[in-house]
Amino acid sequence: MTSRDVKLHRGLQGVYFDRTETTFIDGKKGILEYRGYSVHDLAKKSTFEETAYLLLYGSLPTRGQLEEFDQQLKSSRTISGQTIDAIRLVQDSHPMDVLRSVVSSLAGFDPDYGDNSIDATLRKGVRLTSQLPTIVMAHDAMRNGREIVEPSPSLSHAANFLYMLNGNTPSDDAASLMDRDFILHADHGSNASSFTARVVAGTGADLHSAITAAVAALSGPFHGGAAENVMKMAEEIGDPENAAEYVKGLLSSKRRVMGFGHRVYRAEDPRAGHLRDGVRQLSHEMGDPRWYNILEAVIEAMKPYARRGIHVNVDFFAGVIYHLIGIPNDLFVPIFAVGRVPGWTIQVVEQFRHNILIRPLLLFSGEREREYVPIDAR
Numbered sequence: 001m002t003s004r005d006v007k008l009h010r011g012l013q014g015v016y017f018d019r020t021e022t023t024f025i026d027g028k029k030g031i032l033e034y035r036g037y038s039v040h041d042l043a044k045k046s047t048f049e050e051t052a053y054l055l056l057y058g059s060l061p062t063r064g065q066l067e068e069f070d071q072q073l074k075s076s077r078t079i080s081g082q083t084i085d086a087i088r089l090v091q092d093s094h095p096m097d098v099l100r101s102v103v104s105s106l107a108g109f110d111p112d113y114g115d116n117s118i119d120a121t122l123r124k125g126v127r128l129t130s131q132l133p134t135i136v137m138a139h140d141a142m143r144n145g146r147e148i149v150e151p152s153p154s155l156s157h158a159a160n161f162l163y164m165l166n167g168n169t170p171s172d173d174a175a176s177l178m179d180r181d182f183i184l185h186a187d188h189g190s191n192a193s194s195f196t197a198r199v200v201a202g203t204g205a206d207l208h209s210a211i212t213a214a215v216a217a218l219s220g221p222f223h224g225g226a227a228e229n230v231m232k233m234a235e236e237i238g239d240p241e242n243a244a245e246y247v248k249g250l251l252s253s254k255r256r257v258m259g260f261g262h263r264v265y266r267a268e269d270p271r272a273g274h275l276r277d278g279v280r281q282l283s284h285e286m287g288d289p290r291w292y293n294i295l296e297a298v299i300e301a302m303k304p305y306a307r308r309g310i311h312v313n314v315d316f317f318a319g320v321i322y323h324l325i326g327i328p329n330d331l332f333v334p335i336f337a338v339g340r341v342p343g344w345t346i347q348v349v350e351q352f353r354h355n356i357l358i359r360p361l362l363l364f365s366g367e368r369e370r371e372y373v374p375i376d377a378r
């Protein structure tokens with residue numbers, strides 16, 4: 001077979017590599033469903049706890065099942081002194097680097113360490129779902145010289161996350177926006193970090209290894225880093241009137257407008273609209289519509305690109321929401337990670353259930369059959 005016979009799929013674009021029963025995406029129509037339920041319904045009617053249960057166990061919980069699951073989440077929030085020490089060791093790094101290192105270190109402390117059964121993996125996934133917010137916020141307090149806020153044993157997942165930021169119980173509006181944000185980020189098919197998690201799980205490695213690798217993959221600007229970059233962009237634009245010129249400058253120098261474009265969606269990302277409403281509502285409530293107006297001006301400037309299938313994605317509005325809630329810019333990617341744990345977990349479970357080593361091929365394009373030259377003769 002010659003290289004001309006090979007159909008190359010760079011970036012595995014358009015390649016189906018396995019089946020999933022969890023998340024359905026139609027990129028052309030802009031449809032996203034978790035376990036058959038529209039993400040629009042879940043964003044409006046569900047909670048992160050209920051959606052996480054749905055993703056992990058396949059059906060919406062009864063009231064009793066939800067209460068039990070909620071208790072499991074709440075009772076796993078506290079992290080040990082050893083984990084605090086692990087955070088301290090790397091406290092000067094970017095929060096995503098901290099998260100990656102600390103998730104890895106948690107493996108050996110997990111009561112199911114060494115057990116890769118489906119039940120144990122689900123239990124580990126529930127614990128990691130609870131522990132990631134505590135790690136992110138403990139690190140934020142530590143690096144700023146503040147007292148670490150112990151997680152609340154009673155607040156919802158989203159409200160507790162915001163509570164640990166400064167020890168104040170968040171407003172219902174802020175908690176509900178955060179909750180919606182976590183729902184919208186909970187799973188998204190074979191995105192780069194979930195694919196990474198599956199590759200790791202495919203070798204028989206455990207959930208903590210897979211999620212450590214997933215956090216690493218998520219840290220890149222083309223995946224999880226976009227929300228942080230959108231906020232930087234909005235700050236640089238400074239005023240809605242500057243948006244068109246700013247966007248023109250980026251595009252003419254072949255740079256990308258952060259928060260636009262998607263590997264799968266050629267229509268508007270179905271998650272974006274929910275956060276757009278959130279930014280609008282929060283900006284007006286706070287009497288500061290500037291950020292919302294800047295984002296709308298960027299959308300206006302990008303309108304010609306919609307014809308080429310480049311629309312806003314979920315990260316376009318997320319950053320400004322976090323900013324308005326008072327979250328520092330470099331915590332935006334960790335927030336994405338916090339929301340994505342149920343998705344990573346169920347994808348690892350799916351991989352374990354029908355495991356196959358993921359091992360594609362590379363088409364060799366280098367030089368071959370070279371003669372070895374001894375070092376003195378080179």
Ligand SMILES: CC(C)(COP(=O)(O)OP(=O)(O)OC[C@H]1O[C@@H](n2cnc3c(N)ncnc32)[C@H](O)[C@@H]1OP(=O)(O)O)[C@@H](O)C(=O)NCCC(=O)NCCS
Pocket residue numbers: 221222223226255256257258259260261262263264310313314315
């Ligand atoms: C997400 C992303 C990596 C997907 O990329 P992809 O599927 O590989 O698409 P490509 O890189 O092949 O882009 C196709 C074309 O659209 C253009 N394009 C894609 N996203 C763009 C953006 N955000 N701004 C401007 N142009 C963009 C590319 O320049 C390319 O144009 P060309 O054909 O003239 O070279 C890309 O859209 C991007 O970098 N977006 C900004 C980062 C971001 O918001 N990421 C979060 C995703 S949820």
